[in-house]
Amino acid sequence: MVSAPVSDPVDPVYVPDTVTTAIKILVVGHFAVGKTTFVGTLSEIRPLRTEETMTQAGELVDDLAGVPDKTTTTVAMDFGRLTLNESLVLYLFGAPGQKRFTQLWKDMLNGALGALVLTDPRRLDQSFDVMGLLEEHGMPYAVAVNQFDGAPVFPEAEVREALDLLPETPLVTCDAREATSGAGALISLIEYLQTRTPQEQG
8 A cells, every 4th residue: 555645855855765665657648638747746856847839840740639728848758756655756757748759658668667647538539559559568557537627527437438448457537737636646556556466567
């Protein structure tokens, strides 16, 4: 059982001396799903961000349907850290969402224990490429439906069917803007990883 995130560390820059386990977790998802916001909200240190302003040239490759107000995009990765309890720390790596970064996604899989897939309930179909890549590389994942203002709310069974999820794949809702909500999504992933057998863990 994973406890709640440690609050008010003595010095948030350094990992507490009590930490014995560090886990690399990927935060992935399609374009404009809230990965940068998620990592930034959860990170107890100042997050590393590689956002650049979107240009007119980017309109040819980045589909802004459904996200007309988006003005920046991640061009490398986001990085943050979250201490879940006195002995466990998570290193969060947020991957850019566009397909042209597929090779970068593959590189980021190295050393990761699992992934949290963020998805937008208005664009569930755009999650298939990301989930397919994770499955191709045998990377276990949980899915978190990010709650956007004004977005529809679907029953869990409908979302599972739409995403064709296995029964054991965790599915939760979260708000990438709220630390407690986001931490809950990560905890669901960690608890799932803890249930896997050594054979399943590779």
